[in-house]
Amino acid sequence: MLRRSIDARHGHPQYRLEMAIYTDPDTPESPLHSPPVPKHRPARKTSDQPVIIVGAGPAGLFAALRLLEYGLRPLILERGKDVSARKYDIAKLSREHIVHPDSNWCFGEGGAGAFSDGKLYTRSNKRGNITAILQQLVAHGANPDILIDAHAHIGTDKLPAIIANIRKTIEAHGGEYRFNTCVTDLIVKKNTVHGVIDRHGAAHEGSAVILAAGHSARELYELFDRRGWLLEAKPFAMGVRVEHPQDLINEIQYGRRYAESLRLAACCRRNHAAADADPAIRSLLPPATYNLAVQTGERGVFSFCMCPGGIMVPATTERDSVVVNGMSNSQRNSPYANAGIVVQVTEADCCAFAAHGALAGLRLQQQAERAMYAAAHHSQAAPAQRLLDFVNGKPSARLGTTSYLAGVVAAPLHERLPTFIVVRLQQAFRLFDKKMRGYVSDSAMVVAIESRTSSPVRIPRNPATLQHLQLARLYPCGEGAGYAGGITSSAIDGIRCADALGGVLKKIVN
């Protein structure tokens, strides 16, 4: 089997399989059974100095793995903790509303990808070799199914072990990690970067720096702004996360017959007639997903990071802000389906912050996140409203249940969110309901704010050398630099930066 996908159009779900059929007795083994194992070389000392990588997210880790193939020695500086220690801070954030500014859903080993949904599909197919990334993940413990699934997914419960295995590979081949090391400045001499300085004033020198700090490393954007190093504002998106009962999405996507079978199975279970009927039917099809996009006026409104059978999580990195996101376990077995529904944000929307130059979008993002913290009575609970009420512009008297880990607080989001977002979301939800009948349901909830979909800032680089336009030997990389969005495209960008750098350093050494 080469590829597996589900076509759920018209309420008649079908599996589509792409197979290679052999009549020869020497049938090659399926990639599922023998995924190729990537080869790494021990790091050669091409120079006395390592290549510094700021950030152990997907971009930084895949850059490090690739540098090893060039025989170069990566030194990874990560502000957060290792992936196991990070779990305790994440639990504290969800349960006690205590935000650790260096260890949370975005910061720490594995970056924002570590406790994510682990969806691996990307639209940036042309930018790099996705199969090579999937093979690396399989070599480090991911289920080989990701090599053939059209919508490959790993799951939060599986990702930390894979990230820890990647660390073992990097260290075994000469790379090094320094956790609890927050980079606050660059060492620059004659417009060339020679290393970085951490929060405690320690210098870390390197032959080059890959800056892969993600889109929540706001202090680094402030640093560039202060020092007058080039930064650009870029379009991004903000909105809300919408959560439905998963069975409702299943019914809309897979059709009434599927829903009726499930109801019948539930009835059998209640009457002890066939206790395993419900799981048996559910095992035929995975929890249904959706992908929606409409134009309202000149503006796109689209679903983002849809998590079937998932839960919603508090994804802020700052104590005075509320940010929501979604993830799921490998089994995708929660009774909820959530998705970000976001509106494109343009320069015109940020005009109140024009004096902040390239940081105008960042300021808008911060203001909206702080407004949600205020709406949640200064807690990490998320302000929420029933979807039907949001669309009709009326407060919700009572909220339904949600999966949101830190709890929700009723708030009139149609009044609290920026007007340009509310108006477009209301129009978009009505249009979504035409595409997916029943989408605007009283059982669906809206929680806010989904603001960290992508970076509002770009750190510009030369398209040929991938070095910063002003600062030689600095490689802005991944989502935080504005060149990727999501796990796979960030990993691809990490590899591209390592390739660019590998070529340059080889030339210098030769």
Ligand SMILES: Cc1cc2nc3c(=O)[nH]c(=O)nc-3n(C[C@H](O)[C@H](O)[C@H](O)COP(=O)(O)OP(=O)(O)OC[C@H]3O[C@@H](n4cnc5c(N)ncnc54)[C@H](O)[C@@H]3O)c2cc1C
């Ligand atoms: C809950 C959640 C679910 C998600 N689900 C998916 C999904 O299913 N599929 C998908 O494709 N994407 C998903 N994403 C997005 C995805 O995780 C990111 O797009 C991706 O991780 C970006 O990779 P990156 O390496 O560029 O940056 P990041 O993953 O953000 O990594 C940056 C790293 O840099 C570190 N860092 C920051 N500042 C400093 C500093 N000053 N000094 C040292 N270190 C620093 C951070 O601690 C972090 O480890 C999800 C995100 C979240 C939060």
